[in-house]
Amino acid sequence: MTFATITGHEQQKNILRRALSKNRIAHAYLFEGPDGIGKRLMALAFARALLCLKSTGCGDCPACRKVDHNNHPDVHLLDAEETTIKIDQVRSLQQELSLRPLEGKDKICLIDGAEQLTPGAANALLKTLEEPQPNTLIILLTSHPEKLLPTICSRCQRLPFSRLPKQQLATILCQRLDLNSTEANVLAALSDGSLKKALGQNKQLYLEKRHNLIQSLSALSSGSTIPTFSLADELATEKDLLPDILDIFQAFYRDVLLMKHGRPKEELVNLDLLESLEKQSKILSTDSLMIKLKALDSARFHLQRNVNRQLALEVMLIRMTAA
Ligand SMILES: [Zn+2]
Known part of the structure; x- marks a missing residue:
């Protein structure tokens, strides 16, 4: 997964690319926007570019390949267990982040569905955000930023994502799914800007x-x-x-x-x-x-x-x- 293979979101890509090239990366980001539009892919592309041994997100080096296969030891992914992200999950993440990176120079943590943090978990995470460790990057992903503690949001660099425009989505669907333009337009309109919806069971x-x-x-x-x-x-x-x-x-x-x-x-x-x-x-x-x-x-x-x-x-x- 590279920035180039992600559809749309050019402005967000440029912001992240610039941060990488100037080596001015925030210690925490909040990617916010509707589900299924590519926030998680973007976070993984960002992680790959940061950990790549050639610093380009080349896709060929061992680091890039491990990120792509979800087995890089310095990338940690936190998802909801059942319907919430629990305080124990945040605590074990904090323990993990307190250790030195194993392979790269950074440790990266993705928290997907951050609105599902329980109040206890959110407060525990706040401590990490308030006292960031060097060489750690936390990326929170959410479709409901209004459900997060304001103090969490204010500690992160916020990056809003929007739905893909209907016409852009229809063009992609035409190419990827071999649909005629009427079908692609119907699918794009009903998918509400979500490529994931359009390509999945919907x-x-x-x-x-x-x-x-x-x-x-x-x-x-x-x-x-x-x-x-x-x-x-x-x-x-x-x-x-x-x-x-x-x-x-x-x-x-x-x-x-x-x-x-x-x-x-x-x-x-x-x-x-x-x-x-x-x-x-x-x-x-x-x-x-x-x-x-x-x-x-x-x-x-x-x-x-x-x-x-x-x-x-x-x-x-x-x-x-x-x-
Ligand atoms: Zn690489």
Whole structure:
């Protein structure tokens, strides 16, 4: 992994490259921005450039290869165990950082999902950030900087990352996945700037399952309780993908609304479903579309708060079909 192989984020790359070339590296960084856009890859590329025996991140020397294979003894990665990063994990990291580097001149530690630090772990980490050891670098990664202690944030050099622009993402998807431009645009729009989402399990959901999901939903009519409940059953089994499925429904009805109001095609997500968007835009009134979108929003709100999934979905579908 080098800076050059990471897609986008040119400004962030330049900041890190400059720090490396001037040898002015902060003792701690906070990479903040949405999940799945390349923060972790960037941290690893930075680590590799720092530890490379040729100081270039060449990719060929033993140090570069160990970073790439996650077995460099001076690179430590801290991830959540279950759902939190615990104080014991921070303590053993601190012990590790107090020793001299084994192979390179620096010790590097990545804390991924830093918002998952428990309060105790965060306070323990604060001590390390307040009294940095020479030749140690800590990189915190988070998609929720607002959940970190302000004192932790202020001890780090902050580097914000943004989502990849839709057009850039579509171009990459065209090249990497051998998609036509309509498919690539649909996938890019639904992936919300996350290359990881677009390349992972969401690809199948967005390109293959989406049509069926939208069809099942738009086929429901008010009063048809059996199909409504059976769709709710089906959706309830998709625990991990459910937020993304709700996004699909939302994007669809948003498209219908845009089409109804004559917005240009470039603003639509479902470019491969124009016929069906057209049809729905003639059948559905603006009011009924707004009710559907509100029902989706409210289901999302309740699901994030761990209410009974089945029930939330049934209520959502009943409200959507009645509209
Ligand atoms: Zn190297």
